[in-house]
Amino acid sequence: MPSFKFMNFHDIRAINFSNIGFNDPHIHILANYLDLNPSLYSIVLDQNPFTDLGLFQLTEVLKNNQKVAHLSLKDCPNLTDDGIEHVLNVIMGHNMNIF
Numbered sequence: 090m091p092s093f094k095f096m097n098f099h100d101i102r103a104i105n106f107s108n109i110g111f112n113d114p115h116i117h118i119l120a121n122y123l124d125l126n127p128s129l130y131s132i133v134l135d136q137n138p139f140t141d142l143g144l145f146q147l148t149e150v151l152k153n154n155q156k157v158a159h160l161s162l163k164d165c166p167n168l169t170d171d172g173i174e175h176v177l178n179v180i181m182g183h184n185m186n187i188f
Contacts (some may be wrong), residue, residue: 123150134161144168154184155184157186157187
């Protein structure tokens with residue numbers, strides 16, 4: 090995705106990936122980027138078809154990333170209650186910065 094190349098060369102603080110067909114392979118790329126602990130603090134992933142598997146990859150990285158403070162997952166049709174519960178567990182147990 091071109092936006093990831095852009096993010097690598099600029100000090101991006103907020104990104105909105107709403108309704109762009111973002112799926113599990115894209116989440117994997119995002120998780121790898123976040124593992125570098127960039128200055129990104131807001132991620133909007135609303136209305137995308139990624140699954141709990143992608144969400145689990147993302148939240149594993151967010152356990153150690155203390156810069157991301159905002160994560161939006163509204164209307165993602167393939168996320169289940171288990172996936173959302175996992176996010177809540179990561180927030181409560183590892184990263185209280187996220188809202």
